[in-house]
Amino acid sequence: MTAVTAAPVTKAKPRAEVQTGGRKGGSHFWIHVGLIIFTFFALYPILWVLTLAFSGQQSLSIATLPQDATFWDRLRAIIPWPQQISLKNFVDVLTEQPFLTWLLNSAIVAGLTTVVGVFLACTAAYAFSRFRFPGRQQGMMAFLVSQMFPGTLMMIPLYIIIVSWLGLGNSYFGLVLVYAVTAIPFCVWMLKGYFDTIPIEIEESAIMDGASRAVIFWRIVLPLARPAVAVTALFSFMTGWNEFILASVFMTEETRYTAPVGLRFFVGGFSAQWGYFAAGSIIVSIPVVILFLYLQKYLVSGLTAGGVKG
């Protein structure tokens, strides 16, 4: 019995062996049934968004149910597949609505957040990792503690500081400041942990070679920390790109909306433009996916392999 079921496993490629490793005999059928059900739960809302976006209409329902709906009518109504496929929602969102402006706003804010956040996080994390100074431990602890409060808690104080005191309402800079500050604690922890794994001898060796701290940081440490920098860049970008609450509070002029804030106005108050909302959501998600795919090649382990004897 065992031999029969084990045979395909041993013939399978190494990859499959890893996946089924440790499992002896028995059928995978029920496991797959379970997994398919959960996958369906995860995908169903996304399928609805896709359906609405490509339906070319604004209504939330795909099919109109007749008075005496049959089982098949009802079934049709919950299957996420549009009656006709059209790109009209995408075209309208980008041309008739100011969505392109909002996207651009989001790109500026998220891009600047990434640059500012990653730069400050890298330099701060390097200092925390390599230098010993008063307040080092407390600083790291403060960063950690700051992560334990929900962001909404800070909405009013941030509004007072950014908008009332600094007068940075409706400005990119105000949002960038807030987002970068929000993202930095996580990024510093992430990067410090990574910098700690880079052997100090490599840096000492560079010192002996005549390199200054700046050269060591830019040409030795940062290239070796690429995976961690990629993760923090992605995180910083998404912090700025997806954020809704603060952006909706700080950005009150329509021309200054970021994409998530703008999206809300398709379905809020007096309008219910679900088609635009769905199309806009898909457009918003594309840059994140592209960025992730681009950064993925840096998310490899073992960059420091070969530098020092383990």
Add this chain to the structure above:
Amino acid sequence: MAQIKFEHVSKRFGDVAVIENLDLHIRDQEFMVFVGPSGCGKSTALRMIAGLEEISGGTLSIGDRVVNDVHPKDRDVAMVFQSYALYPHMTVRENIAFGLKIRKLPQAEIDGLVNEAATMLGLTEYLDRKPRALSGGQRQRVALGRAIVRKPSVFLFDEPLSNLDAELRVTMRAEISKLQRRMKVTTVYVTHDQVEAMTMGDRIAVLAPLKRHPSGNLMQVGTPLELYDRPQNLFVARFIGTPSMNIVEMAVDADGTALRFHDFVLPVPAAYRGGIGAYAGRNVAVGFRPEHVGHAEEHQWDTISPIRGEVEIVETLGHEAIIHFRVGGSMVIGKIRGHGVVLPRLGEAIDLVVKASSIHLFDPQTEQRLPEA
């Protein structure tokens, strides 16, 4: 001229003193080895020359310049680390060229120097590989290349061979010695392996941990043979030589001519006769090397009365054998020829003699060598 001078140098990490009272003069072009057990401060002393550790007290000079506050990059010193410490994201060529690039040499000159170093070390065909695609020995060679390419006035080696396997270690030992002689660069080499120290060094500095010798780390400086033949104290006597020297406390006769331990009697060697008077009737520490211990029937050595030892361990090494004898409550180790003789059996009792003209006498309290005429 790149002599290195330690004058009353000390080093403390917080409250912990690691180096105290270090006075040492390393001559120009000399191959100096720092050797000692772990915690003796040998690596710290080396890192002070490099500038990677600050100096807590005293002065350190390279050439004629005091370098206490000189940045590592301005000391004209190159260092090879135990862990190689290569730049993993750069090719071998970039690794070797890094120091030259920092110094902004013209590219053509860099290429020439890198190729020269690579040829010298047999690395030419690996120049475009990354360190992770190299073996341990090759990586160590790249680390060497990075050091020699700058033609510095001092080389520092921090246990560079301890990560290599035994065979490669012997090869690299010879290669480093050859390289140093060819380049005529003052070299300081740190190791805990006394075989490396004996085979490579022009001179050796033996260091001891401060907690054993609070007055200072430096136990003795000298050529390998000086350390072997005339250790100045018990620490060096025990540390240099494998297996280590036997140390037995023996009583000096009232007339200062003989040493006694139970029925074991040795004559006091002529050289010590003048100074031993002060120890008459007291104990001295007597050291004798394993090769000077032998079977009473085979050697006509000048032992007055032999001592009976029971064979406890026999280690056969081929050309020689190492025998551990139990003598009273302590152990005596002897090294005998391994060929053409019948090796003693375990448990066998043998009358042992010692070549008395080769013994070393030390004061048991101060652990210093007794004065010789």
